Amino acid sequence: MKLKIIKTFIFSIIFFITFGRAFAAEDLLGAHIYNELGVKALQDEAIDSAISCFEQAHRFAPRNSTIKKNLSAAYYRKGEIEYTARRLSYAERYLKVSLENDPDNIDALFLMGDLKYLSQRMNEAKEMWEKVLKLNPNHPNADLVKEKLDKLEREAKVEKDYRSTGMDRFDIRYSREGVRLSYNIRYYLQEAYRLIGGDFNHRPNNKIVVLIYDKTDFESIGEWREGAVGVYDGKIRLPLIGADFTSDRIRSIVWHEYTHVVIGDITKGSCPIWLNEGLAKWEEFAQLKGDLSLLKRAVKRDEGIPFKDLDPTFLDPADETQFELAYQESYTLANYLIRRYSKYKIRKILDRLGKGEPFESAIRYELNLSTAEFEKRWMNDLKAGKLY
Numbered sequence: 001m002k003l004k005i006i007k008t009f010i011f012s013i014i015f016f017i018t019f020g021r022a023f024a025a026e027d028l029l030g031a032h033i034y035n036e037l038g039v040k041a042l043q044d045e046a047i048d049s050a051i052s053c054f055e056q057a058h059r060f061a062p063r064n065s066t067i068k069k070n071l072s073a074a075y076y077r078k079g080e081i082e083y084t085a086r087r088l089s090y091a092e093r094y095l096k097v098s099l100e101n102d103p104d105n106i107d108a109l110f111l112m113g114d115l116k117y118l119s120q121r122m123n124e125a126k127e128m129w130e131k132v133l134k135l136n137p138n139h140p141n142a143d144l145v146k147e148k149l150d151k152l153e154r155e156a157k158v159e160k161d162y163r164s165t166g167m168d169r170f171d172i173r174y175s176r177e178g179v180r181l182s183y184n185i186r187y188y189l190q191e192a193y194r195l196i197g198g199d200f201n202h203r204p205n206n207k208i209v210v211l212i213y214d215k216t217d218f219e220s221i222g223e224w225r226e227g228a229v230g231v232y233d234g235k236i237r238l239p240l241i242g243a244d245f246t247s248d249r250i251r252s253i254v255w256h257e258y259t260h261v262v263i264g265d266i267t268k269g270s271c272p273i274w275l276n277e278g279l280a281k282w283e284e285f286a287q288l289k290g291d292l293s294l295l296k297r298a299v300k301r302d303e304g305i306p307f308k309d310l311d312p313t314f315l316d317p318a319d320e321t322q323f324e325l326a327y328q329e330s331y332t333l334a335n336y337l338i339r340r341y342s343k344y345k346i347r348k349i350l351d352r353l354g355k356g357e358p359f360e361s362a363i364r365y366e367l368n369l370s371t372a373e374f375e376k377r378w379m380n381d382l383k384a385g386k387l388y
Contacts, residue, residue, distance in 0.1 A: 031060035035067050042074055047081065050074040072102030080111060086265050088115060088206045106132050106139060113148070118234050120171060120209045122156045151222070158217045169193055169204070174212035178241045181250075182212055185238065188251045192258040196283055199343055200350070204265040214241040225317050229253050232260040248288045256284035267353040274310035275359070277327060278334030279346070285331065292388050294321070295328035299382055305329055307375040332387040336378045339387075341367055 038053030054071040061067055079094035092115050098108040113128030129145050129152075139145070162173040165182055170189050174182045189210065197203035218224070218239030224231055229245075231237040236257045240250060259280040263271050284290065298304045305313055305326055313326040337346055345366055352362035360371050367374070381387050 027060045031057045047078050068101045072098045072105045076108040154221045172210045178212045188254040192255050209235040211237050213239045215239050230257040232257045252284045252288040256280045259283040266350045270353050273314040274330040278330030281331035282334045335387045
C-alpha cells in the first residue's frame with residue numbers, strides 16, 4: 001500500500017513537470033498571439049480591441065515587460081482621444097492605467113501633466129513634466145515642457161495662497177482682496193453657464209478653473225496683450241481685483257471668457273479665431289453694448305480688414321487699432337450669422353468644426369454658401385448699417 005502511494009506521488013510529479021511545461025508554453029504562445037493581435041489593432045486605431053487583446057496577453061504573461069508597455073501605449077492612446085474630445089475625467093482615468101503599466105511612458109506623463117495643470121494640481125503637474133525631462137532631456141517636446149514648467153512656476157508663486165470657492169462646474173480661486181468680488185463672479189458664471197449653455201445647447205462637463213487676479217499679478221504670470229481684461233487659456237483668468245469697472249462690465253467680461261470655454265468644448269479647439277472672438281463678443285455685448293465707432297469709420301472709408309486677414313491680425317496684435325478693428329468686425333460677422341441663419345445653424349457649424357471640417361466646408365454644407373459669397377453678403381449688411 002505504501003509502495004502504491006509512492007508510485008502515485010512520483011507519477012503526479014512527472015505529470016506536473018511534463019504537462020505543466022506544456023501549459024506554460026501554451027500560456028506564452030497565447031500571450032504572443034494576443035500581443036500580435038493587439039499591435040495590429042493599435043496600428044489600425046482600433047483602440048478598444050487593442051486594449052482587450054493586450055489585457056488578455058497580460059493575463060497569459062503578467063510579467064512580460066513588452067506586453068505591459070504595449071498595454072500602456074494603448075491606454076495612452078485611449079486617454080489622448082478622450083482628452084481631445086474634452087472628456088477630461090475619462091482621459092485621466094485611462095492615463096492613470098497607462099502609467100500603472102509603464103511608469104516611464106513619456107507621452108502619458110506629458111499629457112497627465114496637462115490634465116493636472118488644468119485642474120490646478122500644480123505640484124502633481126510639475127512632477128509629471130519634470131519626470132519627462134529626466135527620462136529624456138532631448139525629447140522632441142523638451143522645449144515645450146520647459147516652457148510649461150516656467151509658466152507653472154510663475155503661476156504657482158502668485159497663486160499658492162489663493163482661496164478657493166468650490167462649485168459644481170467652477171473652481172474659483174482668488175487672493176484675500178478678491179473675496180467680495182468672487183461672490184459676484186460666481187453669480188455671473190452661474191448665469192453664463194445656464195444662459196450661454198442655452199444659446200449653444202451645450203454645457204461643458206469639466207470643472208473650469210477661474211482665477212481672479214489684480215493687474216500686477218496677472219501681468220507677472222503671462223505675456224498677455226496690453227490692456228487685456230480677461231483670458232481663457234484652458235483656465236479663465238480675470239485681472240479684476242482693484243479694477244474700476246461697473247458690475248455690468250464685469251458681467252460682460254465673464255460672459256465673454258465663458259463663451260470661449262463653450263466654443264472650445266464644442267469645436268475641440270478647432271474654431272477660427274474670428275468666429276471664436278466674434279461669438280464671445282456677441283455674448284459680451286448682450287450684457288453691455290460695446291463701442292463700434294472704429295468699425296463704422298473704417299467701413300465709411302472702405303478701410304476694413306479683409307475677411308481672410310482677420311485671423312492673422314489676431315495672431316499679430318502689434319497694431320492695437322487693427323487688433324480692435326478685428327474684434328469689432330468679428331462681432332458683426334457673428335451677429336450676421338445669428339440674425340440671418342439662427343443660433344441653431346451656428347451650433348451645426350461648430351459641430352462640423354469639432355469633427356475636423358474647415359469653416360469653408362461647414363458653411364457650404366450648412367448654409368449652401370461659399371466663403372466669398374458669405375463675405376459679400378456680410379459686407380452688404382454691414383455697409384447698410386444692419387449689424388451695429
